[in-house]
Amino acid sequence: MTNRFALGLVLAPLVVLGACSQEAETSDDTLVIYSSRHYDSDYALYEAFTEATGVEVEVVEADGDLLIERVKADGDSNPPDVIITVDSGRLWKADQEGLFASTSSDILNQRVPASMHHPEGHWYGISSRARVLVYAKDRVQASELTGYESLADPKFGGRVCARSSGNIYNISLLSALIARWGEERAQDWASKVAGNFARDPQGGDSDQIRAVVAGECDLALVNHYYFARMALDTNEDVSNVEVYWPEADPGVHVNISGAGVAANARHPELAKKFIEFAVSDEAQKLFPELTSEYPAVPSVTYDNAVLDALGKFKADPLDGTTIGSRQEEAQRLFDQAGWP
């Protein structure tokens, strides 16, 4: 093996890669979306949009925080047109970083409730999920439960399952509780809940539900759509657990996924059109029907037997921006309360 041959062998892939790294020029007709969601409902949404308008959609998917860092770092060079992310906390963070441009239209303002969009139109909610309790029907009576406080009730010592405090859903819940109850009461609640754990936080929401089904714990804190998904899945059996709506003060915690026009968008008008499409009846149906989330627009009708069976609930009308802004405090409180 000669010197030159070895050198060539090493350089060749670099040349190839250098050529490849010239990113394809997106045509004028392509809408670029950065999303931290990866659900079937979203893919159906993109397809439906392309079909309705003829505009191609290019999607980049990445986890919420990574996505924010990436958009910040890219700056002007590869801007998305639309940013979609899950959870008020991330929407707030993205907003703080100046990633959104203000947008508004009659359609958006009329269809999306005020608590589900940014006051200056930086982002609009497109779907929502509720954080609920699931309980074992044979070991717990619904009458014993009084809102989120039940998780802290000493009678449930060693019977509670929840995922780790690092998870965004838990953080947002505590943020809301801090805003409603004040820091002291919220921290007290968190440390009592942690004291009631049947096991160290592990796994995701579905794993908490399975733990209740298996009898490892009797009460768990989860997002409603994981339960609905399992109820609709023939491979899972959740017949012995039930959802409890924690409506007691302050009301059921509802979190949103939202979309906004990106600050440096190359096609801001097209981006606005996409968001308007996302809150249309046709698109909103996709969320409950394909992911079992709730639509952002309250008037939309859909076909989902499990959601219908769960019925209506009293939501905490706290707005997304307030929830998002207290994220850091919430994680701090979790650390101090000993919820790993």
Place this chain on the structure above:
Amino acid sequence: MAAVTNSIGNRAAFAAGGNLRRLDPAVVGTVLASFFALPIIALIALALSGDSEYLDHIASTRLAEFSIKSTKLAIMSGALAALIGVSCAWLVTRYDFAGRRALSWLLILPLAMPGYVAAYSWYAITAPGSKFEAASGWDLPTVSGISGAAFIFALTLYPYVYLLSHNAMEAHGRLSWDIARSLGAGPWRAFRQITLPLIWPAAAAGTALVIMEVLADYGVADFLGVSTLTVGIVRAWSSFSDPAAAAQLAVLLLFGALLALGAERTARGRRQFASTGASDTQLSPRSQLTGWRSAVVAGLAMLPIALGLLIPAGNLAWLAINTRPSDSVLPALQGTLLLAIGSAALAVFLGLTAAYVLRSGNRVARASVRVLQAGYAVPGAVAAIAILSALAIGQSVLNALSGAQAAILTGGGIIALLLAYQSRFAAVAILPSEAALMKVRPELDEAARSLGASPMRVVTKIHLPLVLTGLATAGLLVAIEVMKELPATMILRPFSLDTLAVTAHNYASDERLAQAALPALILIAICVPATALLNLVRPNA
């Protein structure tokens, strides 16, 4: 004595008077290290740019817990992986039994299983309410917490120790073993006093890789509920929105990794092992095993493969059968292959150069390469952020110099991603190259030089053929690591490039293990031939 001769020989080889192709190892080492250590430098800069508010909060609440858990996990996983790796290497070298040939390379395969995939799969099999437990009636202990995580790490990372130990045992073990036995030593004593010291550097190098991989991991620890320093780092970044705080903890982690590396070097001592030069025919035959003994040993050797690869993959296959595949799988496959091949080529070049730098014995050069290797312990997400910062700085320097605003360097892109991979996986490229280079006798250098060969010719004509297997190992290992890599890929990839790891993770993290199954299986399926290739580039059994 060998060490002294070696460094003299090298200094002579490298700094030949009057020869224009003078490669001062200190310069080469420093240039190499600073280029690839740029992310680490950026990391430190990022850490220093923040205040200590987060550190104060964490120190009073969870820092001790994070550090203790990280250390415990690293030690448990390393010890278990070393135990499995060395014992399997020994079984396969010392004895001949039914299926030995196949098992000797099959044992490398669990490397193809990404840790986070194994964690999701094993948890699904053993968690309360799992379908497997319902169907079989067995009540398996749940794979969770520190012991669960150590189990997963040991089973998916032991191939590092196995591979390096096996190479070493094949090269040195059998001849010396026989000599010891003929002198009357019992099998255990012969192993302990002869074989173990000979393979110690290789086994230690493999264990160091395992420990650094464990320190950098986020997915396994987070999912199984172990609060490690890396989990704390990612939380600092996501929950506290404080990249500087994340960088501060990451620097702490880096110290830990440097300590681990330092400990490995000290344990290894200043020993350098040149080949004895014995030809194959002089190596004694293996001990033949028959009947039930053969079956037991074969079963033992099979166990790590089953636990580390077959069972978790089998569970995924079962899930995948009942699930509709998504469209993103094929493009993801292309992306994965592209990145792997490019990275492997770069890694070979890097590994070889760095190994030479190390061999030169120059202290500055060695220190810089050590720091470079410690990059392996930096979590991928943090490395990516550091790279983005480094590129941003580089871009502003470029803008200042050229007066233009062409955004060549900023943002993501393949170059940034490859840079991130190299800084993360330098250790994986360097350690096998170094181990291979150690096999080259120093006397060869001197002989060649005295015959008038230039330093470069010494490299290409003499060293290269001898260390080819080590280089190929380095390239393949990096390719496999890159194929499995997750967080840096997610942050830095160009938006048109998807990988199997990212696709699988997105589904699994959304608790849709069934949809994650297919991309995960394809990932394993392409890693498997790559790991099998590792066998082909070993010295012949």
